Amino acid sequence: MGEHGTMTTIETSLLRIATAGSVDDGKSTLIGRLLYDSKAILADQLEQVQEASERRSGEGGLDLSLLTDGLRAEREQGITIDVAYRYFQTARRKFVLADTPGHVQYTRNMVTGASTADVAIILIDARHGVVEQTRRHTFIASLLGIPHLAVCVNKMDLVGYAEDIFDGIVRDFCAVARGLGINDVQFFPISAKLGDNVVDGSASMDWYSGVPLLEHLETLSLADDPAGHDARFPVQWVIRDHDADYRGYAGTVAGGELRPGDPVVVLPSGVRTTIAAVETLDGELEVAVAPMSVTVRLADNVDASRGDLIAPDPAVAGEAGGVPPVVSREITADVCWMAGAELRPGARLALKHTTSSVRAIVDALEDVIDITTLERVAAPESLALNDIGRVRLRVSRELAVDPYERNRTTGSFILIDEATNETVGAGMVR
Amino acid sequence: MSTIEDPTAGPLQLSHLRVLEAEAIHIMREVAAELERPVLLFSGGKDSIVLLRLAEKAFRPGRFPFPLMHVDTGHNFPEVIEFRDRRVAELGERLIVASVQETIDKGRVAEETGPRASRNRLQTTTLLDAIEEHCFDAAFGGARRDEERARAKERIFSFRDDFGGWDPKNQRPELWSLYNGRVRRGESVRVFPLSNWTELDVWQYIAEEDLEVPNIYFAHEREVFKRDGMLYATSDHMELMDGEEPFVTSVRYRTVGDMSCTGAVASTAADLETVVGEIAATRITERGETRADDRVTEAAMEDRKVAGYF
Known part of the structure; x- marks a missing residue:
């Protein structure tokens, strides 16, 4: 067991990573190296991949994409189609890695994998620099509100480990990122194939003074991320115990902190009350934070049910309560369209936002993003599969929402086709 | 609670086990709220033991809003069956036993023969028959994505057609913590709250929660x-x-x-x-x-x- 071998300590935190790209970028090699060196690939899996690599190519060598491409169709076609989840762990952290395809025609899969990520790994081939795919992946990462980017300039061995090439790519990338409002970007000159700056440092790049990628992922602080500071608690399920005259509102904390005694409002009704207790099976808590699943008891016998949002009472909490949610039947959002049939104005859909399900009508398509130039083109006739555009929706009941940039849970929703029950769109409130 | 401390990540950062726990509880409550007739598949194995603890965390002091079901091959370890019955009695919840032996007796499937005979494959028919008989529209299972590479691609809410079949090429996108559990009559979802857990996570959780296992x-x-x-x-x-x-x-x-x-x-x-x-x-x-x-x-x-x- 090496320095980064799996430990049995329990007090490690969890980091969700998204990677996008194709085999050509060295994505599989990079993931392979992270998994190898953290001991997450086990002997029998390796043997399986070795056998399959030989059967397919007729020669030696290890095709690590066979490890992540779990479906028969993917192995047959030699491409990543769907999101695959990989798990590895070091002494400091457990990592959940969503490995997503990089091609334009699988944008919706990348959006899916990126939706919960804390950090996105962007791969750049040192020989090619910032290309269209880099801009697209970075844009999607910013659209999905991923707070941290780790930009890996890969294949440094093929450009003679040249510092000026790395510096040039950093400059180009910063120009791209500047326009996108990205919070934190770190750059790594790496060779995934030879291992430089992935898990260990590099003997060939003494000009690089930063830490290797894995150490960065292990130590990245999530505490000061910009979203999710204000208290939010969507009511998910009402727990009753008739014998004890007990009524608790169960749910997952979606932002901020909940404490007994906090003055709150139940939205959309606006009824005011106070948190009497925050409970779990293990007892009462002094404070609950995201993403804990807890049960809240309220001081007054108010009417609250699934779909309601508990938030700080602005009249009592004042500025300490932060910015209140917007209660409205009209929502403007960036929507990633995920269905083959196009989205047009007038379309009727089901919309699921936190724990509430309502019906929605598309009032207008304001624009669509040209995914190669990243420019917004006004007033499109429709949104096609993988298109992302700004949409105005009217919903059947008032919803309490936040802008996505302030809260990724109360600012997001999915659209469902009521005829087929398919999930056809992903929305981010603007 | 000692678990909201992580020395490397600043104050009020949950440990990875508590994040996984919270995610699983959230999933179980979503199913209870959105589907008509869920069931929890309980085999007496370690993963389903963790599911039962999560169900307690999700729904106590109320009762579970679903029964438990075991697909019993008749070739289970006796120690596990004894444990299963004891655990169910402790919880005071209802257990349905779907028996592979009965499926064989009814002539729905034929027993394999020879030294390599197994009832593993036959379980599928018993499971599907039981889901149909009880009109279950959601079934919780303890499967994890780290177990196997097809599972690594499977959604947490895994949609099944009216034959119980999974279509890997046509899965619903699953974003944020928003799950789409809509089904028509006869269709169902298999729900895997432990999708993001590894074998090590399961054992660490069993140790941390001091859960009894067979x-x-x-x-x-x-x-x-x-x-x-x-x-x-x-x-x-x-x-x-x-x-x-x-x-x-x-x-x-x-x-x-x-x-x-x-x-x-x-x-x-x-x-x-x-x-x-x-x-x-x-x-x-x-x-x-x-x-x-x-x-x-x-x-x-x-x-x-x-x-x-x-």
């Missing part, structure tokens, strides 16, 4: 024989082949399934701490080491899931 998970002396590099318990359900010699040694089980397809591992780990240590140091996956049913082809699990398997 004693076959700990090292004990047992009469076994060797087949295809795996150790199987001798029992009435297993026919020995030529050259297979039973011997007694210290073993434990990493998974608990049908006796005919679940192998033991040589081990002296007799308590939770040493088991967690063994799992952390192992170089072989749990299914690779102990499950004959995955060894058939490169896509054995994918094929069984398409046909309606767990």
Whole structure:
């Protein structure tokens, strides 16, 4: 067991990573190296991949994409189609890695994998620099509100480990990122194939003074991320115990902190009350934070049910309560369209936002993003599969929402086709 | 609570186990709220033991808003059945036993024969029959994505058509913590709250929550024989082949399934701490080491899931 071998300590935190790209970028090699060196690939899996690599190519060598491409169709076609989840762990952290395809025609899969990520790994081939795919992946990462980017300039061995090439790519990338409002970007000159700056440092790049990628992922602080500071608690399920005259509102904390005694409002009704207790099976808590699943008891016998949002009472909490949610039947959002049939104005859909399900009508398509130039083109006739555009929706009941940039849970929703029950769109409130 | 501290990540950062726990509780409550007739599949194995604890965390002091169901092959380890019944009685919840033997007796499936006969495949019919009989529209299972590569691609809410089949190429996108559990009559979802857990997470959670597990998970002396590099318990359900010699040694089980397809591992780990240590140091996956049913082809699990398997 090496320095980064799996430990049995329990007090490690969890980091969700998204990677996008194709085999050509060295994505599989990079993931392979992270998994190898953290001991997450086990002997029998390796043997399986070795056998399959030989059967397919007729020669030696290890095709690590066979490890992540779990479906028969993917192995047959030699491409990543769907999101695959990989798990590895070091002494400091457990990592959940969503490995997503990089091609334009699988944008919706990348959006899916990126939706919960804390950090996105962007791969750049040192020989090619910032290309269209880099801009697209970075844009999607910013659209999905991923707070941290780790930009890996890969294949440094093929450009003679040249510092000026790395510096040039950093400059180009910063120009791209500047326009996108990205919070934190770190750059790594790496060779995934030879291992430089992935898990260990590099003997060939003494000009690089930063830490290797894995150490960065292990130590990245999530505490000061910009979203999710204000208290939010969507009511998910009402727990009753008739014998004890007990009524608790169960749910997952979606932002901020909940404490007994906090003055709150139940939205959309606006009824005011106070948190009497925050409970779990293990007892009462002094404070609950995201993403804990807890049960809240309220001081007054108010009417609250699934779909309601508990938030700080602005009249009592004042500025300490932060910015209140917007209660409205009209929502403007960036929507990633995920269905083959196009989205047009007038379309009727089901919309699921936190724990509430309502019906929605598309009032207008304001624009669509040209995914190669990243420019917004006004007033499109429709949104096609993988298109992302700004949409105005009217919903059947008032919803309490936040802008996505302030809260990724109360600012997001999915659209469902009521005829087929398919999930056809992903929305981010603007 | 001691678990909201992480020295490397600043104040009020949950440990990874508490994040996984919260995610699983959220998933269980979503199912209870959005589907009409859920059921929780409880085998007495370690993963479903964790599911039961999560259900307590999700719904107590109320009752579980669903019954428990065990698909009993009739070839289960007696220690596990005894544990199952005791645990269900402690919880005071309702258990449905769907019996593979009854499915065979009704002539719905034919028993395999020969020394490699297993009832593992037959379970699918019993499971689908029970789902139809009770009109279940959602079934919680303890499957994890780290177990197998087809599972690595499966959604947390895994939609099944009215034949119970999984279509890997046509899965609903799953974003944020927004799950789409809409089904029509006859269709259902299999729901996997432990999707993001690893085997090590499960054992660490069992240790942290001090959960009881059947004693076959700990090292004990047992009469076994060797087949295809795996150790199987001798029992009435297993026919020995030529050259297979039973011997007694210290073993434990990493998974608990049908006796005919679940192998033991040589081990002296007799308590939770040493088991967690063994799992952390192992170089072989749990299914690779102990499950004959995955060894058939490169896509054995994918094929069984398409046909309606767990």
